[in-house]
Amino acid sequence: MDYAMRKLEQLNFDNTFARLPATFHSRLKPTPLAKPYLVSFNANAARLIELACAEASRQEFVECFAGNSLLPGSEPLSMLYAGHQFGQYVPQLGDGRAILLGTIKNSAGEHWDVQLKGAGRTPYSRNGDGRAVLRSSIREYLCSEAMHGLGIPTTRALCIVGSDDAVYRESIETAAVVTRIAPSHVRFGSFEVFYHRRQDEHIATLADYVIARHFPHLLAAPGKYARFLHEVLVRTAHLIAQWQAVGFAHGVMNTDNMSILGLTFDYGPFGFMEAYDPGYVCNHSDHEGRYAYDQQPQIGLWNLTALAQALTPLMPIAEAGKILDEYGEIYSERYVQLMSQKLGLTYAGLEDFALIEPLLEMMRVSELDYTSLFRKLGQFKVAAGEKNSLLRDLFIDRAAFDAWAAAYRARLQAETGTDAERRARMDRVNPKYILRNYLAQTAISKAEKERDFSEVERLLNLLSRPYDEQPEMESYAAPAPDWARNIEVSCSS
Ligand code: AMP
Ligand code: MG
Numbered sequence: 001m002d003y004a005m006r007k008l009e010q011l012n013f014d015n016t017f018a019r020l021p022a023t024f025h026s027r028l029k030p031t032p033l034a035k036p037y038l039v040s041f042n043a044n045a046a047r048l049i050e051l052a053c054a055e056a057s058r059q060e061f062v063e064c065f066a067g068n069s070l071l072p073g074s075e076p077l078s079m080l081y082a083g084h085q086f087g088q089y090v091p092q093l094g095d096g097r098a099i100l101l102g103t104i105k106n107s108a109g110e111h112w113d114v115q116l117k118g119a120g121r122t123p124y125s126r127n128g129d130g131r132a133v134l135r136s137s138i139r140e141y142l143c144s145e146a147m148h149g150l151g152i153p154t155t156r157a158l159c160i161v162g163s164d165d166a167v168y169r170e171s172i173e174t175a176a177v178v179t180r181i182a183p184s185h186v187r188f189g190s191f192e193v194f195y196h197r198r199q200d201e202h203i204a205t206l207a208d209y210v211i212a213r214h215f216p217h218l219l220a221a222p223g224k225y226a227r228f229l230h231e232v233l234v235r236t237a238h239l240i241a242q243w244q245a246v247g248f249a250h251g252v253m254n255t256d257n258m259s260i261l262g263l264t265f266d267y268g269p270f271g272f273m274e275a276y277d278p279g280y281v282c283n284h285s286d287h288e289g290r291y292a293y294d295q296q297p298q299i300g301l302w303n304l305t306a307l308a309q310a311l312t313p314l315m316p317i318a319e320a321g322k323i324l325d326e327y328g329e330i331y332s333e334r335y336v337q338l339m340s341q342k343l344g345l346t347y348a349g350l351e352d353f354a355l356i357e358p359l360l361e362m363m364r365v366s367e368l369d370y371t372s373l374f375r376k377l378g379q380f381k382v383a384a385g386e387k388n389s390l391l392r393d394l395f396i397d398r399a400a401f402d403a404w405a406a407a408y409r410a411r412l413q414a415e416t417g418t419d420a421e422r423r424a425r426m427d428r429v430n431p432k433y434i435l436r437n438y439l440a441q442t443a444i445s446k447a448e449k450e451r452d453f454s455e456v457e458r459l460l461n462l463l464s465r466p467y468d469e470q471p472e473m474e475s476y477a478a479p480a481p482d483w484a485r486n487i488e489v490s491c492s493s
Pocket of ligand 2: 256257266
């Protein structure tokens with residue numbers, strides 16, 4: 001299909017965000033990186049903007065995505081936003097190190113924002129250096145593609161370009177730029193900034209822009225702003241239900257990291273839970289556990305409340321409140337549905353909580369790997385008298401397992417189909433491979449120490465098909481080995 005693809009110089013820019021009034025952004029150029037080199041290129045993401053894969057081998061490609069030269073048609077800018085960080089309102093954040101090159105329109109009519117993250121200082125950098133390190137760039141790149149492979153809405157990543165330029169974090173690291181692509185980079189905080197500045201007209205302008213671009217069916221609807229809030233709420237609730245079902249902790253659910261489109265956004269100290277632990281905190285700097293795994297659903301509502309408040313100049317407060325009231329039910333319904341699918345059930349009711357909760361509790365007590373256990377559960381046999389010893393032996397409390405297995409068996413008997421059919425169904429929703437921290441760390445170490453990017457490549461391929469058995473990659477399904485149990489991930493990136 002490469003023949004339909006474009007050269008770098010032919011990308012079809014249609015910069016919608018740049019056309020908004022000057023208040024919404026600051027125009028500027030990326031700061032060049034010394035001697036940039038390509039770390040990784042993602043052909044799947046290139047297809048979205050119809051960029052020919054062969055282009056990645058040109059030196060011009062590296063220069064463009066290092067921020068050293070500008071693509072024709074791009075109108076680089078940093079976006080303004082504010083946000084609540086760990087519960088506190090911060091009046092001006094904005095892209096402190098990200099630069100939006102512009103928006104590319106493909107032949108299907110889709111628009112994709114192309115953004116360089118780590119492209120140098122901007123008017124919003126505050127004390128930051130405007131840079132991103134190779135370590136965090138690899139983590140964002142791999143995780144966004146892993147989430148996409150899992151079927152979870154997310155920003156995507158086109159490539160990583162590295163440089164030997166030094167960046168000072170807890171230690172000296174090297175700089176990199178990860179190119180992020182997404183239908184939009186507008187966040188909850190993009191609205192909050194104007195609410196707190198009492199600039200209602202800008203709230204309306206931004207809402208109209210987002211609705212026209214991403215919710216066009218609402219354009220002519222009565223009460224379009226309330227319906228817009230409702231749709232964002234539904235998308236956010238569904239997204240977080242997917243995070244919970246797959247055992248993903250975002251780590252920094254500040255409102256400036258909440259996508260208006262319900263995408264997983266801004267990967268920092270995220271983590272996939274290994275041993276099941278509802279209080280799992282992936283961000284070493286989050287001492288209070290504000291963003292612990294089991295807090296995410298309610299933080300979603302907290303964040304939506306901040307967004308709803310920012311939209312109150314556009315709708316009656318009571319209406320915003322009514323919409324927020326729906327969150328709990330919308331979230332729970334989707335969560336139970338996803339968890340029921342993980343159990344191989346073809347239909348779900350809230351009563352299936354009664355199967356899910358005791359299983360999770362047994363997993364917690366036995367410290368079982370969340371991902372592996374659900375994958376193994378696909379081997380459950382329904383036949384009466386079947387002990388399911390392989391599974392049973394994993395649990396410390398065998399009597400509890402037997403009681404749970406009896407209830408599960410009874411529930412499965414209400415379904416039709418064979419064990420094999422159920423297993424095939426379960427394998428399509430219970431991933432075999434996730435981006436475990438130690439896997440990412442191995443790829444990062446090789447990249448940092450030896451400039452060997454082969455492990456990044458291997459993980460990118462592996463995680464694009466997380467539900468498939470990939471026998472030659474079997475060892476990548478294992479939980480962290482002892483040396484890697486205590487890898488700490490901080491906010492520094
Ligand atoms: P984050 O925690 O990555 O979502 O970032 C929060 C805010 O800090 C955003 O406004 C970022 O643009 C900004 N920021 C993070 N790291 C840097 C950096 N190294 N230089 C400048 N701004 C940064
Ligand atoms: Mg952010």
